[in-house]
Amino acid sequence: MLQLYFAPNTCALATHVALEEAGADYATVRVDFRSNEQRGPAYLAINPKGRVPSLVTDRGILTETPAMLAFVAQTFPAAGLAPLDDAFAFAQLQAFNSYLCSTLHVAHAHGRRGYRWADDEAAFAAMQRFVPKSVGACFELIEQHMLARPWVMGETYTVCDPYLFAVAQWLEGDGVDLERIPRVIDHRRRMLERPAVQRAFAAERAPIS
Amino acid sequence: MLQLYFAPNTCALATHVALEEAGADYATVRVDFRSNEQRGPAYLAINPKGRVPSLVTDRGILTETPAMLAFVAQTFPAAGLAPLDDAFAFAQLQAFNSYLCSTLHVAHAHGRRGYRWADDEAAFAAMQRFVPKSVGACFELIEQHMLARPWVMGETYTVCDPYLFAVAQWLEGDGVDLERIPRVIDHRRRMLERPAVQRAFAAERAPIS
Numbered sequence: 485m486l487q488l489y490f491a492p493n494t495c496a497l498a499t500h501v502a503l504e505e506a507g508a509d510y511a512t513v514r515v516d517f518r519s520n521e522q523r524g525p526a527y528l529a530i531n532p533k534g535r536v537p538s539l540v541t542d543r544g545i546l547t548e549t550p551a552m553l554a555f556v557a558q559t560f561p562a563a564g565l566a567p568l569d570d571a572f573a574f575a576q577l578q579a580f581n582s583y584l585c586s587t588l589h590v591a592h593a594h595g596r597r598g599y600r601w602a603d604d605e606a607a608f609a610a611m612q613r614f615v616p617k618s619v620g621a622c623f624e625l626i627e628q629h630m631l632a633r634p635w636v637m638g639e640t641y642t643v644c645d646p647y648l649f650a651v652a653q654w655l656e657g658d659g660v661d662l663e664r665i666p667r668v669i670d671h672r673r674r675m676l677e678r679p680a681v682q683r684a685f686a687a688e689r690a691p692i693s
Numbered sequence: 694m695l696q697l698y699f700a701p702n703t704c705a706l707a708t709h710v711a712l713e714e715a716g717a718d719y720a721t722v723r724v725d726f727r728s729n730e731q732r733g734p735a736y737l738a739i740n741p742k743g744r745v746p747s748l749v750t751d752r753g754i755l756t757e758t759p760a761m762l763a764f765v766a767q768t769f770p771a772a773g774l775a776p777l778d779d780a781f782a783f784a785q786l787q788a789f790n791s792y793l794c795s796t797l798h799v800a801h802a803h804g805r806r807g808y809r810w811a812d813d814e815a816a817f818a819a820m821q822r823f824v825p826k827s828v829g830a831c832f833e834l835i836e837q838h839m840l841a842r843p844w845v846m847g848e849t850y851t852v853c854d855p856y857l858f859a860v861a862q863w864l865e866g867d868g869v870d871l872e873r874i875p876r877v878i879d880h881r882r883r884m885l886e887r888p889a890v891q892r893a894f895a896a897e898r899a900p901i902s
Contacts, residue, residue, distance in 0.1 A: 532838045533792075543781040548795070550759065551787035558780035571767035572752040578760035583742070585795040586757070594810045601803045601810070601827060602819040610816035618810060629741045 486510035487540040489530060491517045492688045493653060495589060496537035499552045500688065501646035504680035506560035512687060550581040553643035565643045577637060580630055580644045584651055588626075591618035592654050616659035623655070627665040634674065649675040695719035696749040698739060700726045701897045702862060704798060705746035708761045709897065710855035713889035715769035721896060759790040762852035774852045786846060789839055789853045793860055797835075800827035801863050825868035832864070836874040843883065858884040 488503060490496035490512055503510045515521050515536050523534045531538040531547050539546040539555070546552050554574075557566035567573035593600065595615040598608035626648070630636070636644035652672045655662060662669055675681050697712060699705035699721055712719045724730050724745050732743045740747040740756050748755040748764070755761050763783075766775035776782035802809065804824040807817035835857070839845070845853035861881045864871060871878055884890050 532834060533796075541781060544785070546781070546784050546788055548788040548791035550791045551784045554787055555780055555784035558783070571764055572750060572755070574767070575755050575760045575764035576753070578763055579755055579757040582757035582759045582791070582794060585791060586799065587742075590795065590799050591810065601800065602816070602823045603826075604816075604819040607811070607813075607816040607819035610811040610813040614811045617812075625741060 487513055489513045489515050489527070489536055489538040489540070490688065491515045491522070491536045494536050495549050495585075495647070495650050497650040497653065497684060497688065498549055498643075498647040499537050499539065499556065500684040501649065501681050502553055502556045502565060502643050504684050505565060505641075505646070505678075506556050506563040508556065508560060514688075548585070549647060550578060550585055553581060553647060554578065557643050564640065567637075567640075567642075573637070577642055577644055580636055581647055583622075583626075583630070584647050588619065588622040588651055591615065591622055592651070592658055594618065595658060616661075619654070619658040620660040620664070623652075623660055623665045623668055627667050631667050631671065633667065634671075636671070645671070645675060646681070648672075649681065696722055698722045698724050698736070698745055698747040698749070699897065700724045700731070700745045703745055704758050704794075704856070704859050706859040706862065706893060706897065707758055707852075707856040708746050708748065708765065709893040710858065710890050711762055711765045711774060711852050713893050714774060714850075714855070714887075715765050715772040717765065717769060723897075757794070758856060759787060759794055762790060762856060763787065766852050773849065776846075776849075776851070782846070786851055786853055789845055790856055792831075792835075792839070793856050797828065797831040797860055800824065800831055801860070801867055803827065804867060825870075828863070828867040829869045829873070832861075832869055832874045832877055836876050840876050840880065842876065843880075845880070854880070854884060855890070857881075858890065 486508060488499060488510055490500060491514065515527060521527055522536060528534055530545055533547060537549065537552065539552050546555060554566065558568060561568055566577055594611040598611040632638040635641045636648055649672060652668060695717055697708060697719055699709055700723065724736060730736055731745060737743055739754055742756060746758065746761065748761050755764060763775065767777060770777055775786055803820040807820040841847040844850045845857055858881055861877055
Protein backbone atom coordinates (compact mmCIF):
# COMPACT_ATOMS: atom_id res chain seq x y z
CA MET A 485 0.00 0.00 0.00
CA LEU A 486 1.16 3.52 -0.77
CA GLN A 487 2.16 5.71 2.16
CA LEU A 488 2.17 9.49 1.85
CA TYR A 489 4.38 11.39 4.29
CA PHE A 490 2.90 14.86 4.68
CA ALA A 491 2.64 17.92 6.88
CA PRO A 492 -0.43 20.14 7.01
CA ASN A 493 -0.39 23.36 4.97
CA THR A 494 2.33 22.13 2.62
CA CYS A 495 2.32 21.16 -1.05
CA ALA A 496 1.79 17.54 0.09
CA LEU A 497 -1.91 18.39 -0.08
CA ALA A 498 -1.67 18.18 -3.88
CA THR A 499 -0.66 14.51 -3.89
CA HIS A 500 -3.06 13.79 -1.04
CA VAL A 501 -6.00 15.09 -3.06
CA ALA A 502 -4.77 13.30 -6.20
CA LEU A 503 -4.65 9.98 -4.35
CA GLU A 504 -8.21 10.58 -3.15
CA GLU A 505 -9.37 11.46 -6.66
CA ALA A 506 -7.68 8.32 -8.00
CA GLY A 507 -9.42 6.08 -5.49
CA ALA A 508 -6.00 4.79 -4.40
CA ASP A 509 -5.46 2.48 -1.46
CA TYR A 510 -3.05 4.55 0.65
CA ALA A 511 -2.22 5.66 4.15
CA THR A 512 -0.92 9.01 5.36
CA VAL A 513 1.89 9.57 7.84
CA ARG A 514 2.12 12.99 9.42
CA VAL A 515 5.59 14.52 9.82
CA ASP A 516 5.76 16.89 12.79
CA PHE A 517 7.40 20.12 11.64
CA ARG A 518 7.09 21.64 15.15
CA SER A 519 9.62 19.12 16.48
CA ASN A 520 11.65 19.36 13.24
CA GLU A 521 10.96 15.70 12.56
CA GLN A 522 11.70 16.26 8.86
CA ARG A 523 15.37 16.83 9.76
CA GLY A 524 15.63 13.81 12.10
CA PRO A 525 17.45 10.58 11.17
CA ALA A 526 14.28 8.50 10.81
CA TYR A 527 12.78 10.80 8.20
CA LEU A 528 16.09 11.53 6.47
CA ALA A 529 16.37 7.78 5.85
CA ILE A 530 13.12 8.07 3.89
CA ASN A 531 13.93 11.34 2.15
CA PRO A 532 17.49 12.67 2.50
CA LYS A 533 16.27 16.08 1.35
CA GLY A 534 14.40 16.49 4.64
CA ARG A 535 11.25 17.72 2.96
CA VAL A 536 7.68 16.56 2.54
CA PRO A 537 5.98 14.98 0.71
CA SER A 538 7.43 11.53 0.20
CA LEU A 539 5.51 8.63 -1.27
CA VAL A 540 6.50 5.14 -0.20
CA THR A 541 5.64 2.53 -2.82
CA ASP A 542 6.37 -1.18 -3.06
CA ARG A 543 9.14 -0.32 -5.55
CA GLY A 544 10.79 2.37 -3.46
CA ILE A 545 10.33 5.96 -2.35
CA LEU A 546 9.34 8.86 -4.56
CA THR A 547 9.76 12.58 -3.87
CA GLU A 548 9.00 15.86 -5.67
CA THR A 549 5.39 16.79 -6.21
CA PRO A 550 5.37 16.97 -10.04
CA ALA A 551 6.89 13.48 -10.23
CA MET A 552 4.43 12.10 -7.68
CA LEU A 553 1.43 13.65 -9.42
CA ALA A 554 2.38 12.16 -12.79
CA PHE A 555 2.98 8.83 -11.04
CA VAL A 556 -0.51 8.86 -9.50
CA ALA A 557 -2.04 9.73 -12.87
CA GLN A 558 -0.11 6.95 -14.64
CA THR A 559 -0.70 4.35 -11.92
CA PHE A 560 -4.46 4.95 -11.83
CA PRO A 561 -5.27 5.64 -15.47
CA ALA A 562 -8.97 4.98 -15.01
CA ALA A 563 -9.23 8.17 -12.96
CA GLY A 564 -8.34 10.21 -16.05
CA LEU A 565 -6.08 12.63 -14.15
CA ALA A 566 -3.69 13.33 -17.06
CA PRO A 567 -3.68 13.09 -20.88
CA LEU A 568 -1.50 9.99 -20.86
CA ASP A 569 -1.74 9.28 -24.58
CA ASP A 570 -0.88 12.77 -25.80
CA ALA A 571 2.77 13.78 -25.28
CA PHE A 572 2.13 17.45 -26.03
CA ALA A 573 -0.85 17.79 -23.68
CA PHE A 574 1.02 15.82 -21.02
CA ALA A 575 3.96 18.22 -21.39
CA GLN A 576 1.64 21.20 -20.95
CA LEU A 577 0.38 19.64 -17.73
CA GLN A 578 3.93 19.03 -16.60
CA ALA A 579 5.00 22.57 -17.50
CA PHE A 580 2.26 23.93 -15.23
CA ASN A 581 3.32 21.70 -12.36
CA SER A 582 6.97 22.50 -12.92
CA TYR A 583 6.23 26.22 -12.76
CA LEU A 584 4.48 25.75 -9.42
CA CYS A 585 7.40 23.85 -7.89
CA SER A 586 10.30 25.83 -9.35
CA THR A 587 8.92 29.36 -9.29
CA LEU A 588 5.74 29.84 -7.25
CA HIS A 589 6.61 27.52 -4.37
CA VAL A 590 10.16 28.92 -4.28
CA ALA A 591 8.86 32.51 -4.09
CA HIS A 592 6.59 31.49 -1.21
CA ALA A 593 9.43 29.75 0.64
CA HIS A 594 11.35 33.02 0.90
CA GLY A 595 8.83 34.12 3.50
CA ARG A 596 9.93 31.72 6.21
CA ARG A 597 12.84 29.71 4.85
CA GLY A 598 15.31 32.36 3.79
CA TYR A 599 18.06 30.32 5.46
CA ARG A 600 18.08 28.16 2.35
CA TRP A 601 19.61 31.02 0.37
CA ALA A 602 21.45 33.28 2.86
CA ASP A 603 22.72 33.35 6.44
CA ASP A 604 21.92 36.93 7.32
CA GLU A 605 18.92 38.17 9.33
CA ALA A 606 18.64 41.39 7.33
CA ALA A 607 18.50 39.37 4.12
CA PHE A 608 15.77 37.13 5.58
CA ALA A 609 13.73 40.24 6.37
CA ALA A 610 14.28 41.62 2.87
CA MET A 611 13.13 38.33 1.34
CA GLN A 612 10.09 38.20 3.58
CA ARG A 613 9.03 41.72 2.60
CA PHE A 614 9.20 40.79 -1.06
CA VAL A 615 6.90 37.74 -0.85
CA PRO A 616 3.60 39.52 -1.62
CA LYS A 617 5.18 40.89 -4.80
CA SER A 618 6.92 37.73 -6.03
CA VAL A 619 4.15 35.28 -5.11
CA GLY A 620 1.56 37.77 -6.36
CA ALA A 621 3.35 37.98 -9.72
CA CYS A 622 3.29 34.19 -10.04
CA PHE A 623 -0.43 34.01 -9.39
CA GLU A 624 -1.08 36.86 -11.82
CA LEU A 625 0.84 35.01 -14.52
CA ILE A 626 -1.29 31.94 -13.82
CA GLU A 627 -4.43 34.08 -13.86
CA GLN A 628 -3.59 35.64 -17.21
CA HIS A 629 -1.87 32.85 -19.13
CA MET A 630 -2.07 29.44 -17.52
CA LEU A 631 -5.53 28.81 -16.10
CA ALA A 632 -8.05 27.61 -18.64
CA ARG A 633 -11.53 27.04 -17.30
CA PRO A 634 -13.21 25.43 -15.59
CA TRP A 635 -10.02 23.53 -14.73
CA VAL A 636 -6.35 24.38 -15.21
CA MET A 637 -6.09 22.38 -18.42
CA GLY A 638 -9.59 23.22 -19.65
CA GLU A 639 -12.64 20.98 -19.59
CA THR A 640 -10.85 18.07 -17.97
CA TYR A 641 -9.84 17.95 -14.33
CA THR A 642 -6.20 16.85 -13.98
CA VAL A 643 -3.46 16.62 -11.35
CA CYS A 644 -2.70 20.30 -12.04
CA ASP A 645 -5.87 21.22 -10.16
CA PRO A 646 -5.00 19.85 -6.72
CA TYR A 647 -1.51 21.32 -7.07
CA LEU A 648 -2.86 24.80 -7.80
CA PHE A 649 -5.34 24.33 -4.96
CA ALA A 650 -2.54 23.36 -2.54
CA VAL A 651 -0.41 26.43 -3.25
CA ALA A 652 -3.49 28.67 -3.28
CA GLN A 653 -3.88 27.88 0.44
CA TRP A 654 -0.93 30.23 1.00
CA LEU A 655 -2.43 33.30 -0.68
CA GLU A 656 -3.67 35.13 2.40
CA GLY A 657 -0.59 34.30 4.46
CA ASP A 658 1.62 35.59 1.66
CA GLY A 659 -0.27 38.88 1.46
CA VAL A 660 -1.33 38.47 -2.16
CA ASP A 661 -4.02 40.84 -3.47
CA LEU A 662 -6.90 38.44 -4.14
CA GLU A 663 -8.80 40.95 -6.24
CA ARG A 664 -6.23 40.66 -9.00
CA ILE A 665 -6.70 36.91 -9.39
CA PRO A 666 -10.44 36.17 -9.60
CA ARG A 667 -10.00 33.01 -11.69
CA VAL A 668 -7.61 31.53 -9.16
CA ILE A 669 -10.00 32.34 -6.31
CA ASP A 670 -12.94 30.86 -8.21
CA HIS A 671 -10.88 27.72 -8.89
CA ARG A 672 -10.04 27.39 -5.20
CA ARG A 673 -13.71 27.75 -4.25
CA ARG A 674 -14.83 25.10 -6.74
CA MET A 675 -12.12 22.71 -5.61
CA LEU A 676 -13.60 22.85 -2.10
CA GLU A 677 -16.84 21.46 -3.48
CA ARG A 678 -15.14 18.21 -4.51
CA PRO A 679 -15.56 15.31 -2.09
CA ALA A 680 -11.94 14.19 -2.61
CA VAL A 681 -10.70 17.61 -1.53
CA GLN A 682 -12.97 17.62 1.50
CA ARG A 683 -11.72 14.19 2.56
CA ALA A 684 -8.04 15.12 2.20
CA PHE A 685 -8.54 18.40 4.04
CA ALA A 686 -10.37 16.68 6.91
CA ALA A 687 -7.65 14.03 7.21
CA GLU A 688 -4.85 16.62 7.32
CA ARG A 689 -6.62 18.62 10.00
CA ALA A 690 -7.45 15.68 12.25
CA PRO A 691 -5.85 15.83 15.72
CA ILE A 692 -2.59 13.91 16.06
CA SER A 693 -3.37 10.60 17.70
CA MET B 694 9.80 21.45 -37.18
CA LEU B 695 10.66 21.98 -33.54
CA GLN B 696 12.33 25.26 -32.60
CA LEU B 697 14.32 25.58 -29.40
CA TYR B 698 14.78 29.09 -28.02
CA PHE B 699 17.94 29.08 -25.94
CA ALA B 700 20.73 31.19 -24.51
CA PRO B 701 24.27 29.91 -23.97
CA ASN B 702 25.24 28.76 -20.48
CA THR B 703 21.63 28.21 -19.41
CA CYS B 704 19.65 25.08 -18.63
CA ALA B 705 18.44 25.16 -22.25
CA LEU B 706 21.52 23.07 -22.98
CA ALA B 707 19.71 20.08 -21.42
CA THR B 708 16.93 20.09 -24.00
CA HIS B 709 19.39 20.94 -26.77
CA VAL B 710 21.43 17.83 -26.01
CA ALA B 711 18.29 15.72 -25.63
CA LEU B 712 17.07 16.79 -29.07
CA GLU B 713 20.47 15.83 -30.51
CA GLU B 714 20.41 12.46 -28.76
CA ALA B 715 16.88 11.85 -30.06
CA GLY B 716 17.88 12.58 -33.65
CA ALA B 717 15.11 15.19 -33.81
CA ASP B 718 14.58 17.53 -36.71
CA TYR B 719 14.84 20.92 -34.99
CA ALA B 720 16.27 24.40 -35.24
CA THR B 721 17.69 26.62 -32.53
CA VAL B 722 16.96 30.30 -32.00
CA ARG B 723 19.36 32.23 -29.82
CA VAL B 724 17.86 34.74 -27.37
CA ASP B 725 20.25 37.59 -26.62
CA PHE B 726 20.41 38.08 -22.86
CA ARG B 727 22.88 40.97 -23.25
CA SER B 728 20.18 43.11 -24.86
CA ASN B 729 17.59 41.67 -22.47
CA GLU B 730 15.74 40.17 -25.43
CA GLN B 731 14.04 37.66 -23.11
CA ARG B 732 12.06 40.55 -21.57
CA GLY B 733 11.10 42.13 -24.90
CA PRO B 734 7.60 41.93 -26.40
CA ALA B 735 8.57 39.52 -29.19
CA TYR B 736 9.92 36.91 -26.82
CA LEU B 737 7.24 37.48 -24.18
CA ALA B 738 4.68 36.57 -26.85
CA ILE B 739 6.42 33.19 -27.06
CA ASN B 740 6.98 32.74 -23.34
CA PRO B 741 5.29 35.22 -21.00
CA LYS B 742 7.63 34.11 -18.21
CA GLY B 743 10.52 35.80 -20.02
CA ARG B 744 12.84 32.85 -19.58
CA VAL B 745 14.58 30.30 -21.76
CA PRO B 746 14.22 27.62 -22.92
CA SER B 747 11.00 27.51 -24.94
CA LEU B 748 10.19 24.79 -27.43
CA VAL B 749 7.92 25.70 -30.33
CA THR B 750 6.03 22.69 -31.68
CA ASP B 751 3.32 22.35 -34.30
CA ARG B 752 0.80 22.01 -31.44
CA GLY B 753 1.96 25.06 -29.48
CA ILE B 754 4.76 26.24 -27.23
CA LEU B 755 6.24 24.33 -24.31
CA THR B 756 8.29 25.69 -21.44
CA GLU B 757 9.97 24.29 -18.31
CA THR B 758 12.91 21.96 -18.75
CA PRO B 759 11.49 18.87 -16.98
CA ALA B 760 8.35 19.04 -19.13
CA MET B 761 10.36 19.51 -22.31
CA LEU B 762 12.72 16.66 -21.51
CA ALA B 763 9.85 14.23 -20.89
CA PHE B 764 8.25 15.49 -24.12
CA VAL B 765 11.39 14.76 -26.13
CA ALA B 766 11.64 11.29 -24.59
CA GLN B 767 7.98 10.52 -25.34
CA THR B 768 8.03 12.02 -28.83
CA PHE B 769 11.13 10.05 -29.87
CA PRO B 770 10.64 6.74 -28.08
CA ALA B 771 13.13 4.92 -30.29
CA ALA B 772 15.93 6.93 -28.67
CA GLY B 773 15.19 5.25 -25.33
CA LEU B 774 15.70 8.42 -23.30
CA ALA B 775 13.20 7.53 -20.52
CA PRO B 776 11.55 4.37 -19.10
CA LEU B 777 8.23 5.16 -20.74
CA ASP B 778 6.52 1.89 -19.85
CA ASP B 779 7.37 1.91 -16.14
CA ALA B 780 5.51 4.54 -14.10
CA PHE B 781 7.75 4.13 -11.05
CA ALA B 782 11.03 4.41 -12.96
CA PHE B 783 9.63 7.33 -14.95
CA ALA B 784 8.70 9.04 -11.66
CA GLN B 785 12.24 8.53 -10.37
CA LEU B 786 13.55 10.21 -13.51
CA GLN B 787 11.10 13.04 -13.08
CA ALA B 788 11.96 13.44 -9.39
CA PHE B 789 15.60 13.95 -10.34
CA ASN B 790 14.73 16.54 -12.97
CA SER B 791 12.30 18.26 -10.61
CA TYR B 792 15.01 18.54 -7.97
CA LEU B 793 17.33 20.19 -10.47
CA CYS B 794 14.76 22.79 -11.50
CA SER B 795 13.19 23.55 -8.12
CA THR B 796 16.22 23.33 -5.82
CA LEU B 797 19.60 23.29 -7.57
CA HIS B 798 18.81 25.77 -10.34
CA VAL B 799 17.07 28.05 -7.84
CA ALA B 800 20.10 28.00 -5.52
CA HIS B 801 22.33 28.91 -8.47
CA ALA B 802 20.03 31.75 -9.55
CA HIS B 803 20.57 33.54 -6.23
CA GLY B 804 24.06 34.38 -7.45
CA ARG B 805 23.00 36.85 -10.12
CA ARG B 806 19.21 37.08 -10.01
CA GLY B 807 18.48 38.01 -6.42
CA TYR B 808 16.01 40.62 -7.70
CA ARG B 809 13.54 37.78 -8.12
CA TRP B 810 13.26 37.47 -4.34
CA ALA B 811 14.19 40.84 -2.83
CA ASP B 812 14.74 44.49 -3.80
CA ASP B 813 17.69 45.29 -1.60
CA GLU B 814 21.36 45.42 -2.63
CA ALA B 815 22.59 44.13 0.71
CA ALA B 816 20.27 41.14 0.38
CA PHE B 817 21.56 40.45 -3.13
CA ALA B 818 25.11 40.41 -1.77
CA ALA B 819 24.09 38.08 1.07
CA MET B 820 22.45 35.70 -1.40
CA GLN B 821 25.48 35.77 -3.67
CA ARG B 822 27.85 34.91 -0.81
CA PHE B 823 25.73 31.89 0.05
CA VAL B 824 25.77 30.32 -3.43
CA PRO B 825 28.85 28.10 -2.97
CA LYS B 826 27.22 26.62 0.14
CA SER B 827 23.69 26.12 -1.22
CA VAL B 828 24.67 24.93 -4.69
CA GLY B 829 27.44 22.83 -3.16
CA ALA B 830 24.92 21.15 -0.85
CA CYS B 831 22.71 20.30 -3.83
CA PHE B 832 25.57 18.69 -5.73
CA GLU B 833 26.69 16.78 -2.63
CA LEU B 834 23.18 15.39 -2.20
CA ILE B 835 23.26 14.30 -5.85
CA GLU B 836 26.73 12.82 -5.35
CA GLN B 837 25.67 10.81 -2.31
CA HIS B 838 22.08 9.80 -3.07
CA MET B 839 20.94 10.49 -6.61
CA LEU B 840 23.64 9.60 -9.11
CA ALA B 841 23.79 5.91 -10.00
CA ARG B 842 26.52 4.95 -12.41
CA PRO B 843 27.50 5.13 -15.13
CA TRP B 844 24.46 7.36 -15.76
CA VAL B 845 22.09 9.18 -13.42
CA MET B 846 19.49 6.42 -13.54
CA GLY B 847 22.02 3.58 -13.72
CA GLU B 848 22.96 1.53 -16.77
CA THR B 849 20.68 3.44 -19.13
CA TYR B 850 21.35 6.96 -20.38
CA THR B 851 18.22 9.13 -19.99
CA VAL B 852 17.16 12.78 -20.20
CA CYS B 853 18.43 13.20 -16.63
CA ASP B 854 21.97 13.07 -17.95
CA PRO B 855 21.94 16.15 -20.18
CA TYR B 856 20.11 18.06 -17.45
CA LEU B 857 22.77 17.23 -14.85
CA PHE B 858 25.42 18.07 -17.43
CA ALA B 859 23.81 21.46 -18.13
CA VAL B 860 23.71 22.54 -14.49
CA ALA B 861 27.21 21.13 -13.88
CA GLN B 862 28.51 23.81 -16.28
CA TRP B 863 27.92 26.27 -13.43
CA LEU B 864 30.09 24.52 -10.82
CA GLU B 865 33.24 26.61 -11.15
CA GLY B 866 31.34 29.90 -11.47
CA ASP B 867 29.37 29.07 -8.34
CA GLY B 868 32.51 28.32 -6.33
CA VAL B 869 31.61 24.72 -5.55
CA ASP B 870 34.38 22.51 -4.12
CA LEU B 871 34.85 19.98 -6.93
CA GLU B 872 36.80 17.58 -4.76
CA ARG B 873 33.68 16.75 -2.78
CA ILE B 874 31.75 15.59 -5.86
CA PRO B 875 33.95 13.20 -7.86
CA ARG B 876 31.02 11.28 -9.34
CA VAL B 877 29.47 14.47 -10.69
CA ILE B 878 32.79 15.54 -12.20
CA ASP B 879 33.31 12.13 -13.74
CA HIS B 880 29.79 12.26 -15.19
CA ARG B 881 30.47 15.68 -16.71
CA ARG B 882 33.69 14.43 -18.27
CA ARG B 883 32.01 11.37 -19.78
CA MET B 884 29.17 13.46 -21.15
CA LEU B 885 31.71 15.50 -23.13
CA GLU B 886 32.71 12.33 -24.96
CA ARG B 887 29.24 11.96 -26.47
CA PRO B 888 28.88 13.25 -30.04
CA ALA B 889 25.42 14.71 -29.28
CA VAL B 890 26.89 16.81 -26.48
CA GLN B 891 29.74 17.98 -28.66
CA ARG B 892 27.31 19.02 -31.41
CA ALA B 893 25.04 20.95 -29.04
CA PHE B 894 27.98 22.65 -27.37
CA ALA B 895 29.46 23.69 -30.70
CA ALA B 896 26.13 25.08 -31.91
CA GLU B 897 25.59 27.15 -28.75
CA ARG B 898 29.07 28.61 -28.96
CA ALA B 899 28.92 29.54 -32.63
CA PRO B 900 29.22 33.27 -33.36
CA ILE B 901 25.92 35.12 -33.74
CA SER B 902 25.22 35.52 -37.44
